[in-house]
Amino acid sequence: VAIIEAVPTRVLVAEDDHDVRSMLRLLLEDEAYDVVEAADGNEAWERFNGGTFDLVLIDLKLPGRHGFELCRLVRHASDVPIVIVTAQVDDFDVVAGLEAGADDYVTKPFTAKVLTARLRALLRRAQGAADPSGRMVFGSIEVSPREGEVRKDGEVVHLTRTEFRVLCDLAEHAGQVMSRDQLLQRVWGYDFPGDGRLVDAHIRRLRLKIEDDPADPRLLVTVRGLGYRFDRP
Amino acid sequence: VTATLRRGARLPLRLRVTATFALITLLLTLGLSLATYLAVRSYLVDSRERLGTRQAFLNARVAKSLLLGGESSPADIVGSLGSDSGSQVMLNVDDQWFASSVAIDPDQLPGDLLIAAAEGSAARQTLSVVGVPHLGLAVPMPAASAVYVEVVPLRELDRTLSTVATALLVGSGITVVAGSIAGWVASRRLLRPLDRMSNVAVAIAHGGFDQRLDDEGDADLEPLVSSFNEMVDALQGRIERETRFASEVSHELRTPLTALSTAVEVVRRRGDELPERMRPAIAVIDGQISYFERLVLDLLEISRLDAGVERASPEDVDLRVFVERLAEVLDTPKPTVSGSGPWDLQVDKRRLERVLANLVENADRHGGGVTAIALDRDHDHFRVAIEDRGPGIPPEDRERVFERFWRGVASRRSSNKGTGLGMTLVAQHLEMIDGEIRIEANDGGGTRIVVELPAPNGHGP
Numbered sequence: 191v192a193i194i195e196a197v198p199t200r201v202l203v204a205e206d207d208h209d210v211r212s213m214l215r216l217l218l219e220d221e222a223y224d225v226v227e228a229a230d231g232n233e234a235w236e237r238f239n240g241g242t243f244d245l246v247l248i249d250l251k252l253p254g255r256h257g258f259e260l261c262r263l264v265r266h267a268s269d270v271p272i273v274i275v276t277a278q279v280d281d282f283d284v285v286a287g288l289e290a291g292a293d294d295y296v297t298k299p300f301t302a303k304v305l306t307a308r309l310r311a312l313l314r315r316a317q318g319a320a321d322p323s324g325r326m327v328f329g330s331i332e333v334s335p336r337e338g339e340v341r342k343d344g345e346v347v348h349l350t351r352t353e354f355r356v357l358c359d360l361a362e363h364a365g366q367v368m369s370r371d372q373l374l375q376r377v378w379g380y381d382f383p384g385d386g387r388l389v390d391a392h393i394r395r396l397r398l399k400i401e402d403d404p405a406d407p408r409l410l411v412t413v414r415g416l417g418y419r420f421d422r423p
Numbered sequence: 424v425t426a427t428l429r430r431g432a433r434l435p436l437r438l439r440v441t442a443t444f445a446l447i448t449l450l451l452t453l454g455l456s457l458a459t460y461l462a463v464r465s466y467l468v469d470s471r472e473r474l475g476t477r478q479a480f481l482n483a484r485v486a487k488s489l490l491l492g493g494e495s496s497p498a499d500i501v502g503s504l505g506s507d508s509g510s511q512v513m514l515n516v517d518d519q520w521f522a523s524s525v526a527i528d529p530d531q532l533p534g535d536l537l538i539a540a541a542e543g544s545a546a547r548q549t550l551s552v553v554g555v556p557h558l559g560l561a562v563p564m565p566a567a568s569a570v571y572v573e574v575v576p577l578r579e580l581d582r583t584l585s586t587v588a589t590a591l592l593v594g595s596g597i598t599v600v601a602g603s604i605a606g607w608v609a610s611r612r613l614l615r616p617l618d619r620m621s622n623v624a625v626a627i628a629h630g631g632f633d634q635r636l637d638d639e640g641d642a643d644l645e646p647l648v649s650s651f652n653e654m655v656d657a658l659q660g661r662i663e664r665e666t667r668f669a670s671e672v673s674h675e676l677r678t679p680l681t682a683l684s685t686a687v688e689v690v691r692r693r694g695d696e697l698p699e700r701m702r703p704a705i706a707v708i709d710g711q712i713s714y715f716e717r718l719v720l721d722l723l724e725i726s727r728l729d730a731g732v733e734r735a736s737p738e739d740v741d742l743r744v745f746v747e748r749l750a751e752v753l754d755t756p757k758p759t760v761s762g763s764g765p766w767d768l769q770v771d772k773r774r775l776e777r778v779l780a781n782l783v784e785n786a787d788r789h790g791g792g793v794t795a796i797a798l799d800r801d802h803d804h805f806r807v808a809i810e811d812r813g814p815g816i817p818p819e820d821r822e823r824v825f826e827r828f829w830r831g832v833a834s835r836r837s838s839n840k841g842t843g844l845g846m847t848l849v850a851q852h853l854e855m856i857d858g859e860i861r862i863e864a865n866d867g868g869g870t871r872i873v874v875e876l877p878a879p880n881g882h883g884p
Contacts, residue, residue, distance in 0.1 A: 209682035216689045251674065277677040278670060299680040299716055302688040371748070382748045383776050386738070415739030415767075 231255025265291025311379035444606025
C-alpha cells in the first residue's frame, strides 16, 4: 500500500504591502494552501520561474515590474490561473488586467470569504470541466472536454482553463444564447450580477485563438443585449 | 466673484441683434423717406403755385380788358374763363360777386386773401374746401375797381403726393425687412464662434478634456479663445490632480483596510483558541472594522460620484428577470409581478443593483426585513416597490433620509448601524440612471420604497 500525502495547492502571492501579504499567508495557510510570498514584481517573476504553482495572486501596483507586465509574463509562460488584486477600481485597471491575461480579479478590501470562494472556483476550473462529455466537432474546430483539448485544423490550440471552460459551456449549448450572467455563474461561480467584462475579455481572447478572422467572428457570436452564442459553421 | 451673464430676463442675443438692425434701418429709411417726401412736396407745390399764379395773372388781364371794354358782363367773363381752366373763377365787381360755378361760396374765401387784394396787392393762400386742398389766388384790378379771384383745386397734386408717400412707406417696409434679414444673417455669423464654443464646452462637460477651441486666425476671437482654452487647461489640470489624489487616497485607505480585515478574519476563525475574556474584544474589533470598511467604501463611492467622472453604462436588461434573480441572491420574498411585459429596458445594471441591494439592506437593518417586493409598470414607467415590516419613516423625515450621515432615531441606538450614506448613494446612482424614488407608508406600519425607472417608448400595455 502506497501512502499518499495530500498535495497542497501552491499559491504565489505577489503583494508589496508587508501586512497584507503576511495576513494573506495566514489566511490561505488556514485554507490549506502552500503560500510563497513575493514583495515586488521582479521577485515574483523569479519565484514563479523557480517552482510550479497552481495559482498566482498579483497586486497590480507592484514595485519593480508592474502587475500588468508580470501578468503578461506569467500568462505567456503558463496557463496557471491568475487573480488580480487591485486597490484601483477604475475601469481601466480591471480591463487592462484582464487583457493582460488574468482569469479573475478581486478589489481591496476584499472579504476573506469572497477571496477564498474565487480561488476555489478557479481551482475547480483548473482541475477540468465539471461533466466531461464527448468530443464535439464544429467544422475545423474540435473540442474534447475529456482531454481538455481544443484543436483547430488538427493543431492543438493553447487555452487557459478559464477560456476552455467558457468555450466548452458555449459549445455544449451550441445554437443557444448564453447570457453573461449565466456564464459568470457557471464558469466563475459569481453571484448575480457579476462583472460582464470578465466574460467579454475571455470571449475576445478566445476569438483571437479560434476564429479565422477575430474581427468578424463566425463561431463566437455576440447577440446584442442578450449575450453570446456558439454557432455551428 | 460670480460673473452673471443674465441680468433679469432678456431677449436672446440673436433676436436683439436682429431687432437692432431692424430699428436702425427703420429710423434711417423713415428719415430718408420723410426728407424725400418733403422735398418732392415742396417742389410740386411750388411749381403748381407758380403755374397757377401765372395763369391767374393772365386771366386777370383778360378779365380786366373785357371789363374795361364793357362788351361782356362780369357773369359771362367768369363763365368763359372758368370753363377753360377747371378752376373756379370769381370776380368781385363793385362789391358784387360773380362766380363761374356755385361750388365755392365767396364767403368761404379766406379773409386775409381778400383784405390783401383790397389793399391792392395780389395774394395767394391755400384753403381747404370740403376736405380738398385748393389754392386761392386774388389779383386786384383797381382800374376796373374789381378783384379777380381764382380757386384752383389741388386734388391732382394731393394724389401725386399720396402716391409718393405710399411708395416711400412700402419702400421703407421692404428696407426694414431686408435690414432684419441682414441682422439675422449677421448675428448668425457673429454667433457661429459662440456655437462652436458651446459645442466644445458640451464635449468638455461630457469628459472630453482634450477638446480645445481654435481661433482660426481671427484676431478678434483670439482673446476669447485663448482665455477659454486657458480655463479648460486649468480645469483639466485640476480634475486630473483631483482624480489622481482620489485614486491615491483610495489606494492608501484600501490597503490597510485589507490588512486589518484579513488579520481579524484570521483571528476570528480561530476564535475557539482565544481566552474567554478576549472574545468580546475581538468581536468589537471585528464589528468596528467591518463598519469602518463599509464607511470607507461608501465614502469613496460618493466621492467618485461627486467628482462627476462616472458615467452610466447602460445595457439591455429584462427587469423582471433581473429583479427575480436579485431577490433570490439577496434572499428576500419572491417578487410579485403585476401588469404585463415587456420588461426590457436599457439601464446600468450595476447601478440598479447597488440601488436595490442598498434598499434591501436598509429594510433588513432598520425595517425588520423585506416583506414584499412588487414589480409593475404603466406606459412610461417601471416600478419596483420594496416593503418592510416597520417601524416606518415619519413623513417629516422622508426627505432627510437622503442627507449624508442622517440616521433615524432607532438606527442611532442600534449596534448594527449603517454608514448613514446608503440612501445618499441610492439617490445619486438613481440620478445617473434617470430613476426616481418615493418613500411611502404601507398598511402594515412599515415603509414602502418605490423606485421608478423610465420605460422605453413604443411598447407597453
